[in-house]
Amino acid sequence: MIKALIARLKQGFRTGTFPTKSGPNLPLDFRGRPVLDAEMTGEDIEKAQSVCPVKDALGFDLEGAKLDLGRCTFCGRCAEVCPKIRFTKEYRLGVFNRADLIVRAGEKSYEPPRQTNPEALALKHTFQLREVSAGGCAACELDANVLGTLAWDMGRFGIRFVASPRHADAIYLTGPISANMQLALDKTYAAAPEPKFLIAAGACAISGGLYQHGRLPATPALFIPGCPPHPATTLEALLRFTGRL
Amino acid sequence: MTEVRNFDTSDSAMSFLMSLGGYVNPPAVTPLKGEAAHEVAVGPVHAGVIEPGHFRFQCMGEDVYNLQIFLGYQHRGVEEEIVKADGNLPRQLALAETCAGDTSIAAATAFSEIIEAITPLSVSATSLRLRSLLLELERIANHVGDLGALAGDVAFLPTASFCGRIRGEYLNMTALVCGNRFGRNAIVPGGTRCELPEEKRAKLLAWLRTVKKDLDAALKMMFESPTVCDRLDGTGIVPKAIAEEIGLVGVARRASVELNGDVLSRAIIRRLEIEEAHEKLFKLLEVRSVNDGSSPITHTSSFATVVATTQAWRGPLVHAAVFDAEKKMVGYKIVDPSAHNWQGLAYALRGEQISNFPICNKSFNLSYCGTDL
Numbered sequence: 185m186i187k188a189l190i191a192r193l194k195q196g197f198r199t200g201t202f203p204t205k206s207g208p209n210l211p212l213d214f215r216g217r218p219v220l221d222a223e224m225t226g227e228d229i230e231k232a233q234s235v236c237p238v239k240d241a242l243g244f245d246l247e248g249a250k251l252d253l254g255r256c257t258f259c260g261r262c263a264e265v266c267p268k269i270r271f272t273k274e275y276r277l278g279v280f281n282r283a284d285l286i287v288r289a290g291e292k293s294y295e296p297p298r299q300t301n302p303e304a305l306a307l308k309h310t311f312q313l314r315e316v317s318a319g320g321c322a323a324c325e326l327d328a329n330v331l332g333t334l335a336w337d338m339g340r341f342g343i344r345f346v347a348s349p350r351h352a353d354a355i356y357l358t359g360p361i362s363a364n365m366q367l368a369l370d371k372t373y374a375a376a377p378e379p380k381f382l383i384a385a386g387a388c389a390i391s392g393g394l395y396q397h398g399r400l401p402a403t404p405a406l407f408i409p410g411c412p413p414h415p416a417t418t419l420e421a422l423l424r425f426t427g428r429l
Numbered sequence: 430m431t432e433v434r435n436f437d438t439s440d441s442a443m444s445f446l447m448s449l450g451g452y453v454n455p456p457a458v459t460p461l462k463g464e465a466a467h468e469v470a471v472g473p474v475h476a477g478v479i480e481p482g483h484f485r486f487q488c489m490g491e492d493v494y495n496l497q498i499f500l501g502y503q504h505r506g507v508e509e510e511i512v513k514a515d516g517n518l519p520r521q522l523a524l525a526e527t528c529a530g531d532t533s534i535a536a537a538t539a540f541s542e543i544i545e546a547i548t549p550l551s552v553s554a555t556s557l558r559l560r561s562l563l564l565e566l567e568r569i570a571n572h573v574g575d576l577g578a579l580a581g582d583v584a585f586l587p588t589a590s591f592c593g594r595i596r597g598e599y600l601n602m603t604a605l606v607c608g609n610r611f612g613r614n615a616i617v618p619g620g621t622r623c624e625l626p627e628e629k630r631a632k633l634l635a636w637l638r639t640v641k642k643d644l645d646a647a648l649k650m651m652f653e654s655p656t657v658c659d660r661l662d663g664t665g666i667v668p669k670a671i672a673e674e675i676g677l678v679g680v681a682r683r684a685s686v687e688l689n690g691d692v693l694s695r696a697i698i699r700r701l702e703i704e705e706a707h708e709k710l711f712k713l714l715e716v717r718s719v720n721d722g723s724s725p726i727t728h729t730s731s732f733a734t735v736v737a738t739t740q741a742w743r744g745p746l747v748h749a750a751v752f753d754a755e756k757k758m759v760g761y762k763i764v765d766p767s768a769h770n771w772q773g774l775a776y777a778l779r780g781e782q783i784s785n786f787p788i789c790n791k792s793f794n795l796s797y798c799g800t801d802l
Contacts, residue, residue, distance in 0.1 A: 315478040
């Protein structure tokens with residue numbers, strides 16, 4: 185007991201100050217929200233596409249060049265071959281509509297969306313999540329688990345992962361939804377009481393990512409892009425979803 | 430480490446690939462009969478934030494008579510996709526890295542070694558050192574996380590809390606080197622996509638020294654606590670003979686062969702591997718010059734089956750690929766160390782109470798997605 189107390193004193197208070205008092209402590213080479221130069225041509229997009237690990241993450245249409253954050257793995261290879269793409273340190277990537285994940289060329293400024301849905305705002309002080317891992321690589325699960333450690337301690341905001349969908353306000357989905365997980369996902373989603381939300385975390389859950397996408401049981405109310413999303417991205421998105429940020 | 434084998438026909442090459450093995454589900458749930466017999470079904474959706482799998486505990490009274498493990502929920506066709514993506518290295522690499530997220534670095538290394546074996550790509554000694562460095566960081570992060578979780582499962586909260594935080598430090602060190610906490614996109618055929626300039630090297634070394642002290646204190650407390658040791662000692666034993674018969678690999682094999690194969694042994698081996706990994710890291714980081722001019726290591730071969738083995742944190746990770754005469758990839762096979770060890774977990778539970786499942790499971794911490802692919 186005394187040994188534990190001494191060790192506790194030595195290790196000190198370790199819960200981070202993000203997001204209440206400071207920004208996140210992101211790595212030096214962190215790749216956040218990309219920006220596309222207004223001058224980007226179809227040729228530039230083709231060049232970037234040639235090194236992209238995902239299908240259809242980059243595209244070109246009547247409105248010009250675009251990048252789909254819902255598919256992007258943030259590997260940064262496109263920026264290496266095409267200097268008109270630049271990855272910024274913007275980690276606030278969570279959005280409430282699929283269309284908002286499309287980054288357009290020549291975007292002037294970016295401000296993440298604010299929550300207006302009263303049913304989501306009602307969860308400001310208590311937000312219970314049930315996680316369903318459906319065919320992913322488990323990196324998204326690992327970095328979701330991290331939020332429960334004392335370094336992030338999302339419990340201080342009333343957010344936690346619960347054991348049963350019966351107790352959940354939202355289903356936190358990771359993975360591309362493999363054929364063998366479709367039924368289990370549908371049943372788990374159905375078992376959560378109304379009103380409920382679906383959160384798609386990671387490129388796989390949003391679009392299938394590198395893999396074939398299964399069937400989403402509902403339209404997600406929150407999209408958290410990344411492969412996997414950084415814990416700071418996830419925590420910020422969850423807090424903004426319920427109107428705490 | 431790569432090994433190249435030549436086959437006359439693609440059929441013989443493919444059958445060689447299949448012979449590398451993998452996990453096979455029990456054919457069906459075999460009913461257990463008797464007055465005290467009952468079954469407990471768990472999964473595929475588990476209570477924690479973990480991957481899906483189905484466990485069927487067949488019990489006689491309080492004791493587990495037999496545990497059947499059904500996997501395959503995570504199957505998404507990684508091997509087939511890698512073959513289909515032939516010619517698109519970034520995609521193949523990303524697929525390899527997502528076999529199992531916690532083993533991304535080892536998988537990227539194995540995949541890269543395969544490509545290096547059939548192309549004239551050379552890898553510099555500096556890149557090889559950087560790869561080893563990332564691999565050891567991956568090993569430590571996972572072992573620390575698991576030891577912390579093990580402490581949590583026996584309600585020894587100081588170590589559980591400390592290790593949860595300390596594991597994050599190692600992931601952040603990986604991110605310092607390459608920008609991603611899991612080492613994604615860091616290793617590529619021919620070398621690495623990141624470098625370790627002097628200021629990063631110095632920062633990493635100092636960081637590692639500080640964190641190592643905290644880690645030592647956290648682990649010492651756990652292993653010196655009689656309540657923890659008593660709980661882990663003699664629980665979930667896989668005897669040496671059984672371990673060899675099943676063909677366990679990695680941490681689980683070492684625990685059964687070098688010690689007595691219980692949860693405590695697996696925990697001790699993990700602590701030992703953490704120690705060894707740190708020694709290696711300090712050695713790697715003490716080399717000041719980045720470009721030491723050592724001759725690059727080159728592999729070449731024209732047409733073959735290439736088998737690459739990497740010492741991942743759970744044990745040997747095997748990737749193998751078959752290439753035809755035009756160097757087109759025609760087959761790919763991955764054997765995660767977990768594939769060999771699930772049977773060991775099932776064995777460890779025999780005669781135990783179901784309540785011992787969490788600590789037995791944590792002591793192995795096998796990958797579902799790495800097995801299902």
